[in-house]
Amino acid sequence: MALVAGVDTSTQSCKVVIRDAATGALVREGSARHPDGTEVDPQAWWAALQEAAAAAGGLDDVEAVSVGGQQHGMVCLDETGAVVRPALLWNDTRSAAAADNLVSEAGPDGARYWADTTGTVPVASITAAKLRWLAENEPDNAARTAAVCLPHDWLSWRLAGHGPGSGAEGLAALATDRSDASGTGYWSPATGRYLPEVLEQTLGHVPVLPRVLGPLEAGGRTPAGALIGPGAGDNAAAALGVAAGVGDVVVSVGTSGTVFAVTADRTADASGLVAGFADATGHFLPLTATLNAARVLDATAALLGVDLPGLTRLALGAPAGAGGLILVPYFEGERTPNLPEATGSLHGITLANYTPSNLARAAMEGVACSLADGLAAVTALGIEARRVILVGGAARSEALQQAVSSVFGLPVTVPQPGEYVADGAARQAAAVLTGEWPAWHDGASAVVSAAPAPSVLARYRQAAGNPTLPALR
Numbered sequence: 001m002a003l004v005a006g007v008d009t010s011t012q013s014c015k016v017v018i019r020d021a022a023t024g025a026l027v028r029e030g031s032a033r034h035p036d037g038t039e040v041d042p043q044a045w046w047a048a049l050q051e052a053a054a055a056a057g058g059l060d061d062v063e064a065v066s067v068g069g070q071q072h073g074m075v076c077l078d079e080t081g082a083v084v085r086p087a088l089l090w091n092d093t094r095s096a097a098a099a100d101n102l103v104s105e106a107g108p109d110g111a112r113y114w115a116d117t118t119g120t121v122p123v124a125s126i127t128a129a130k131l132r133w134l135a136e137n138e139p140d141n142a143a144r145t146a147a148v149c150l151p152h153d154w155l156s157w158r159l160a161g162h163g164p165g166s167g168a169e170g171l172a173a174l175a176t177d178r179s180d181a182s183g184t185g186y187w188s189p190a191t192g193r194y195l196p197e198v199l200e201q202t203l204g205h206v207p208v209l210p211r212v213l214g215p216l217e218a219g220g221r222t223p224a225g226a227l228i229g230p231g232a233g234d235n236a237a238a239a240l241g242v243a244a245g246v247g248d249v250v251v252s253v254g255t256s257g258t259v260f261a262v263t264a265d266r267t268a269d270a271s272g273l274v275a276g277f278a279d280a281t282g283h284f285l286p287l288t289a290t291l292n293a294a295r296v297l298d299a300t301a302a303l304l305g306v307d308l309p310g311l312t313r314l315a316l317g318a319p320a321g322a323g324g325l326i327l328v329p330y331f332e333g334e335r336t337p338n339l340p341e342a343t344g345s346l347h348g349i350t351l352a353n354y355t356p357s358n359l360a361r362a363a364m365e366g367v368a369c370s371l372a373d374g375l376a377a378v379t380a381l382g383i384e385a386r387r388v389i390l391v392g393g394a395a396r397s398e399a400l401q402q403a404v405s406s407v408f409g410l411p412v413t414v415p416q417p418g419e420y421v422a423d424g425a426a427r428q429a430a431a432v433l434t435g436e437w438p439a440w441h442d443g444a445s446a447v448v449s450a451a452p453a454p455s456v457l458a459r460y461r462q463a464a465g466n467p468t469l470p471a472l473r
């Protein structure tokens with residue numbers, strides 16, 4: 001039996017699944033925590049990968065491995081291959097002004113220019129904005145930066161035996177895939193090429209960049225001989241994990257809240273709401289991402305002194321609309337809509353509705369409403385949502401499943417709880433090994449259908465100050 005491994009190096013943790021390449025059966029799995037914070041030494045990801053792999057029984061017997069990972073994180077390497085400074089993650093907002101400047105420097109129609117050139121209007125999350133921040137605030141570090149890569153590229157490179165001391169030859173071995181390259185802001189989904197002019201404009205010089213591998217192209221081998229697949233951004237890997245096709249909209253509720261679809265054509269949304277990413281198969285992945293999702297539930301559970309199943313129980317005990325309580329979940333600023341300085345807020349409090357149960361429900365509905373704004377932005381581009389698939393750590397919560405279904409006014413498909421990103425990476429590893437996408441049997445999924453509650457989204461949008469966002473359709 002040939003085994004393949006899939007890795008998810010996500011914001012909060014590293015997960016490893018080992019599957020039978022032929023059938024997709026889960027053989028072993030493991031996970032390990034990442035440090036908190038929006039600035040992280042990549043070495044912590046490497047340590048977590050080794051811990052998670054050991055918990056999964058090791059990688060020595062796998063024939064191929066692929067890494068899916070949190071997108072956009074800026075990993076700068078010097079000419080020896082050492083990390084220049086801790087990585088700035090996708091949810092670090094210090095680069096917000098740099099992003100605004102990149103848009104305004106492109107002229108009065110700067111947003112249109114960026115959408116057409118890179119697929120995406122830069123916000124703080126986009127790697128190009130982080131490089132501009134580095135050049136302006138840490139010029140010595142910018143000057144020392146000989147190569148720039150992303151979290152999944154860096155871990156794939158470490159798996160191939162490269163690291164500090166690898167030098168120019170090591171840097172030349174860096175590799176990525178088109179889904180993660182498309183989140184950098186210096187790669188064109190239209191041409192499939194990097195944009196050196198953006199690197200000059202942001203970092204001040206053109207560093208070594210990872211080679212962009214084809215969907216089934218191996219980037220090297222581990223010292224034990226396993227093929228290393230191209231890997232993917234975590235959302236593109238999740239699309240592989242749930243075998244999303246045209247007509248499916250995937251909603252992921254992890255640290256980020258994302259809404260994305262697999263499409264045959266690329267998008268270029270100058271409103272900036274929808275990022276025009278590529279997927280891991282040769283198609284495209286229009287996507288909205290929020291900064292505030294599962295952690296809003298974590299914070300609300302901590303405030304109420306309950307665990308996450310306890311928060312779900314409380315929320316299930318409240319009516320739709322939480323008795324009028326509305327939580328706008330912009331706890332860490334927000335990316336969609338682009339409000340990096342925003343804070344969260346609680347609206348509609350009365351003596352009658354101010355209960356733990358309503359607060360738990362309002363947290364679930366607030367997250368669901370911000371995702372509904374994402375769905376509205378995606379469907380406003382003409383992308384159909386024939387099926388909504390809910391994934392991510394918080395998809396385990398029945399209360400969240402119901403809140404998403406009632407706010408969206410749609411049935412929601414919930415696959416069996418699992419590690420969809422790592423599963424997608426494992427599927428890619430099997431494809432790299434055999435030369436074709438495997439026809440793995442997908443596990444059973446449930447369909448959750450709650451009574452539609454359109455007034456919840458309307459009241460949320462008033463409270464959030466976004467009453468003119470596109471309507472849900």
Ligand SMILES: Nc1ncnc2c1ncn2[C@@H]1O[C@H](COP(=O)(O)OP(=O)(O)O)[C@@H](O)[C@H]1O
Nearest residue numbers: 010011012013254255294308392393394396397
């Ligand atoms: N039973 C549950 N109910 C609600 N949320 C849950 C539950 N189990 C896990 N989670 C959420 O899952 C989140 C982690 O999701 P995950 O997709 O692994 O995040 P990331 O990919 O960003 O690291 C935690 O913040 C936690 O809130």
Ligand SMILES: O=C(CO)[C@@H](O)[C@H](O)COP(=O)(O)O
Nearest residue numbers: 010011070071090254255256
């Ligand atoms: O920034 C984005 C997508 O553009 C995020 O989706 C990150 O990719 C982090 O993902 P999670 O760790 O929340 O899954």
